Structures are given as structure tokens and as C-alpha cells.
Amino acid sequence: MWIELSLAAGTFQTARNALARSLVGRVSPALNSWSRFAFNLPFSTTLVVGVALATRVPELTPGFLAFCTATALTQLLANVALVSAFRHANFVESIVLHKLELVFTALVGVTFFSEAPTPLGWLGIVVCGAGVLLINLGRGRGPEGWRRALHFDAGAILALACALGLVAASFALKEANERFALANPWVGSGRFVAAANTLFHTTWIEVVLLSTWLVSRQRDQLPLVRVHWQRMLAIGASGFAGSLCWFWAYSLTLVAYVKAVGQIEAVLAVGLALFVWREPGVRQQLPGVVLIMLGIGAVLLG
Numbered sequence: 001m002w003i004e005l006s007l008a009a010g011t012f013q014t015a016r017n018a019l020a021r022s023l024v025g026r027v028s029p030a031l032n033s034w035s036r037f038a039f040n041l042p043f044s045t046t047l048v049v050g051v052a053l054a055t056r057v058p059e060l061t062p063g064f065l066a067f068c069t070a071t072a073l074t075q076l077l078a079n080v081a082l083v084s085a086f087r088h089a090n091f092v093e094s095i096v097l098h099k100l101e102l103v104f105t106a107l108v109g110v111t112f113f114s115e116a117p118t119p120l121g122w123l124g125i126v127v128c129g130a131g132v133l134l135i136n137l138g139r140g141r142g143p144e145g146w147r148r149a150l151h152f153d154a155g156a157i158l159a160l161a162c163a164l165g166l167v168a169a170s171f172a173l174k175e176a177n178e179r180f181a182l183a184n185p186w187v188g189s190g191r192f193v194a195a196a197n198t199l200f201h202t203t204w205i206e207v208v209l210l211s212t213w214l215v216s217r218q219r220d221q222l223p224l225v226r227v228h229w230q231r232m233l234a235i236g237a238s239g240f241a242g243s244l245c246w247f248w249a250y251s252l253t254l255v256a257y258v259k260a261v262g263q264i265e266a267v268l269a270v271g272l273a274l275f276v277w278r279e280p281g282v283r284q285q286l287p288g289v290v291l292i293m294l295g296i297g298a299v300l301l302g
Contacts, residue, residue: 013238016238035231064183078161082098097156128296131289131292170250191252
């Protein structure tokens, strides 16, 4: 089931990111990210209340809430970084670079958990690096010649920062699911109840943090919610569906497996950019996109 969940998560996330892209330049990155979590909250609240009525009120341990908070912080920062990247880079470049999270997962494993990749895994990491350089070469901006390949502007750096944040968020939420299941053994092997509760508690923490930031630092952005609430509602609904699928899938198998199947998002992003938005420069970046996808596949196989 985790395969179907991962495919659905990647599809819903593509829709959410496309909607978020449409708000770029109209609202600040912080408000854009806030819309994802604030309009997600009614859905996740309804779900967790319904689950509690159908089963029982779960026990929430300090360890579970601590990992929910860690998930909220890292996911929030990653989302703000990605939305900010849309302001500096095209949709494909932003999405594909942030999907390097799978490669970063392998590097984190070898650095902190003694999980050394196989030779095929290392080859995949090298191929992904070459793909990033080709994407840079395909851009129409930056220094001339080969130096463009090594020139990382704000858009690329923000997309890569998003990838790092998502790696941390993925491991934190998986641990939160595990802590919930240990405290509530009645949830069984399906882990849907754990995923629903992790999603709800992570979301309300994110809403509190971002709302506090907006009220204290960007109060002038708040009236824009009335202008764009319909699009924000769509962002929240697609974000809720995608997050629930991600959270549930992470609780069923290895994080790396879920991330690998979720690469469908990069393919969908290329299709949107080429055939719907017709973004300039995408065709020149396709060789780099293909290399990154091949490298990610090698990392998974390795």
C-alpha cells in the first residue's frame, strides 16, 4: 500500500506546489506557507476527531509531541524556502533540486548513522551532482561558459535548503509515528491512526508558529487572506491530502523508498512547465533533469 500512497502523495504535492507558485508575487513567502498549514488544519482536525470517536482518545507522550515540534519546525522552514525559490527560479528547477532530498538522505545516513551506500549508490550521488551542474548550464543567467555550472543563485540555494529541511522533517515525523504507536499499541500495524495524529499535531504547531511570525513581523499581509482565500483553501486541501499520504507511507516502510517513488512529482513538474505554463529555458535544462532522475534511481537501487 505504501507505493500507492507515495504516488498519491507526489501527485497531491505537485498540485499544492503549482497552486503555491500561482501566489508568488501576490503574497509573502511566509503567508504563502501559512495558507498551506492554516487551511490544512480544519481537514486534519476533522480527521483526528473522527478517528478518536471511531476508536479511542489516544495517549500523547512528551516524546511524541517533541518530535511533532521538530517535524513542524523543519517542514515549515523547508516550505518557506521552496516558496521563496519560486521567486528566483523556474518551477522545474525548484522542484527537481528540492527532490535531491533522497540523495541527501543517503549522505546523512553515511555521515551520522554509518549507513554506507553501495558502489551503485555512490555512482547515483555523482550522477545527481552532474545533473545539478547541467541544470545550471541550461539556465539563461549567470556567468558565461563552464563557470555557469558552478554558479548557484538564490533560487538554487533555496531549493537545496528545502531538500535538507525535508530530510530532517521526514526522519522526525517517522520517529513521531513510532513514539505514538509505542504509547498506543492498539493502533495496529496499519498505522493510519498514528499518521492522522502526527499530521494534526504537527499542523497546529506550524500554524501557531507562522501566525505568531505574521502578526509580529508581517501584519500587513493578513488582509490578503480575504483576497486569496479560495486559492489558499485549495492549497490547504491538496496539502492535507498529500501530507496524510506521506505520513502514512513513512510509517509503513523505509523513508528512502517513499521518497524514491515520490519522485513522480519531478516528472509531473516537467510536464506542467513544458505544456501548461511553457516556461522559458526548461528544454535546455532537461538533460540535467534526466541525469538527476537516473541518479536518484541508482541511489535507491544501491
